[in-house]
Amino acid sequence: MGSVVALDTLLQERRIWRGQQDLPPTTRQPTGHSGLDAVLPAGGWQAAAVNELLLPTLGSGELQLLWPTLARLTLAGERVVLVGPPAIPFPAAWLMAGVTLSQLSIIRATGSDALWAAEQCLRSGSCGAVVSWPERANDRALRRLQVAADSGQTLAFVCRPQKEAVNSSPAAVRLLLELRPPQLRILKCRGGLAPAKPIHFSGWH
């Protein structure tokens, strides 16, 4: 060892990677499911970032997972945008879940148009949350969404097929929904280690 280096200077030069980064103070976005909130480091969804939901197929409980958040945001007067939903949101059920339908906007777009629309909505900063169902979103497209969510300070959800779980993703939170047994696996969560154990999750069982 030639010389003694002060720890502070090393840290300031950013030559040392610190495992536990301090989370930037953002508004908390609780998921509405206490079991999930307890294990997620931010105490809920990552605000101003992409939260990725990996679904086996249509109807795997994604709405049960999202509805409390969407209901809370629309009730607070925020706009929620669905970009390219896979089916028609049935008003009776959405109303039952507490979502204010007048604050809900639906953009019918496919392919690159859907990604563009989602990015525009996120970047504008005029939406409370943007939920998108991109058909083929590669790493680069997700990264764009991530940057857009950050610059617009908007909560973003991206629903993708389960088979994408093996590919890496820039999303801040990745959740894998499983049907049998009904449970949630946290594949990645920014600001903490992902718990190895799946969380029991079921809206109706």
Added chain:
Amino acid sequence: MRWACILFPQLALDAVLRRRDDPQAPLVLLSGPLQRRVLQAVNPSAQALGLRRGQTLTVARALVEHFDCEEYQPQQVEHWQQFLAAWGYRFSSHVSLDFPRALLLEVESSLSLFGPWPRFEQRLREELQALGFQHRIVLAPNALAARILANVADGLAVDEAQLPQRLGSLPISRCGFAPEVASAFAGMGLRRLEQVHALPRASVAKRFSRAVLEHIDRLHGHLPQALDCYRPPDHFHGRIEFNFDVESSTALLFPLRRLTADLASFLAGRDCGVQRFLLLLEHRGGTATEVRVGLLSAEREPEMLFELARGRLEPVQLVAPVQALSLQAQDLPRFVPAAAELFTERPQQSLGWEQLRERLRARLGDEAVGGIAAQADHRPERAWSELGQGTRVSGAQVPRPGWLLSDPQPLSDFFPRVLAGPERIESGWWDGADVRRDYYLIETADGRRAWVFHPAGKPDQFWVHGWFA
């Protein structure tokens, strides 16, 4: 009263220059008969080459090899003067076009909103700079004095106390007298207006017509000056003609930006917005391609108008080269600015939802952005609508799926577990879309919950109509 005179020393030239890509290129405007073309106006770079106003084209060609020529069009000058009046109307309710190439604004009543005068003047200059018009601005207690002082000065602000002295130092030739009167004064050895003032009024009245003394009295504000009030038109029409053929829509973007900016400043002057406008791409032979731009609510932001028009223009395939681009807006509804939060929670609330929605519609199509509303109907396919207020529906007692399939699909699962049902939905015999179905809530083998039905009386085939998700 305080009158501001904005004089446009080279209005015809500016009107041409502002639609050219390179305003620095030497340019002259020509007038006169074909046999004897005369340079009517010359831009600074052409002037630097030695071209002067009043030269014949033959002389100019002999002096300089390369310069651009355009026709001098008096009706264009008139058009742009009207446009500038519409622009000025946003700053003052009393705008007058009585003097050629000049705009007179009564500004004392506007000062409380835009003032004080130095800041107001700065704003006028900035906007005119952005619109691309050379100008001189003078403020004086009466309209005629403002106009006459603008002949010799720029940026002058005169009050009542300074006015006699300022007017007195004016050369006779620049005082707005008729040419024979000015030359008569010059012949009498009078060079400045103060020398005329020193003469006994009776002798001036004897030697000259009544108009001369009245002119002097109006200059000092002793006599009122009657001015027409400008009234803005109810529609906007802007047109840019190219002196070459444009074959790609991207080359139209620069003139389009000018047109939408002009439209926006016109709208700001009239305090209204635009909801629909028409872009006409004029081809050879009088044919034109129409591009309609429609908005959901009235807008007048220049950036937004440009971006929306651009979104509609870019997908257009040009069938023939374009010779001129024009923008017409007939319907100008009242503009109500959106109420914005004073203390926004998000740092970059840069784009409101209305603007965002217009941007999305411009690219994805008018139908792409919608909402969802509940309708009071038992038939699932009629229980929702894309737009509108929707009817108030009491909360469903029976569970309904979150996702509804637009087309029911045959159920491929052979051993579903029935959780609830049947629920008979029978309705619509009166409007031709008769429905008689038995609905079940089932759990499929892979653990999902589906809302399935079979037509009443035919229990052999199940159809999936929705998924509980």
